[in-house]
Amino acid sequence: MVLTLDLHEGLCEHCLLDYKRDAAEARAQGAARRADIAQTISNMLVTTETHLSEPIAERIEVISAEAVLGMNIFRDIGAAWRDVVGGRNKSMQDELRAARKSVLNELKREAAELGANAVIAVDLDYSEISGGGKSMMLLVASGTAVKLGV
Structure with missing residues (x-):
């Protein structure tokens, strides 16, 4: 019912x-x-400590966004094969590119929710998490949410 x-x-x-x-x-x-x-x-992300076109009126806080990517067995096999024969692994590159875009968009959303109109000193860190026959990729984007203007 x-x-x-x-x-x-x-x-x-x-x-x-x-x-x-x-x-x-x-x-x-x-x-x-x-x-x-x-x-x-x-267009609010910059990797420098200052913004080129406007002064920083207020630093709000440090923010970050994270993504953990599971590399499935087929990608692992492809990566192992590329290690042997050389060359680029397109599927892993595509996955990393999508993760980068995702965390940067998440960083922008978080900044906007705090009332910021820019993020300065943006940094991307990639790390591999492996063990127990499994491998994952961790991507962290961080920066300082700021308000630009006078």
Whole structure:
């Protein structure tokens, strides 16, 4: 038996229209806010201690984002084969590239949630975690969330 809950039960027609209008406005505001954040953080990462075009008005805090990648057996076999014959391992490169983009986007989101409009001194650290016949890759992006401007 499936029990569904009607959230609109007991509302008059006028109240139901108000409820639907308010819900649509809230969705639109949420979409607009996400678009504003995306615009704000689109070009906000720098690896230097200062920003080239604007002074730093406030240093907020050090932030980081992490990704742990499981390298499956087929990638491990491919990597071992590349160790023997040489050359580049495209599948691992693609995985690392996707992880880098993911952690940098996560770093931007975290900065925006703190009210920052830039992240300075961005650093990427890669490490291998292995043992017990398993290998994983750890990627950490860190930086300082700041507000730019006067």
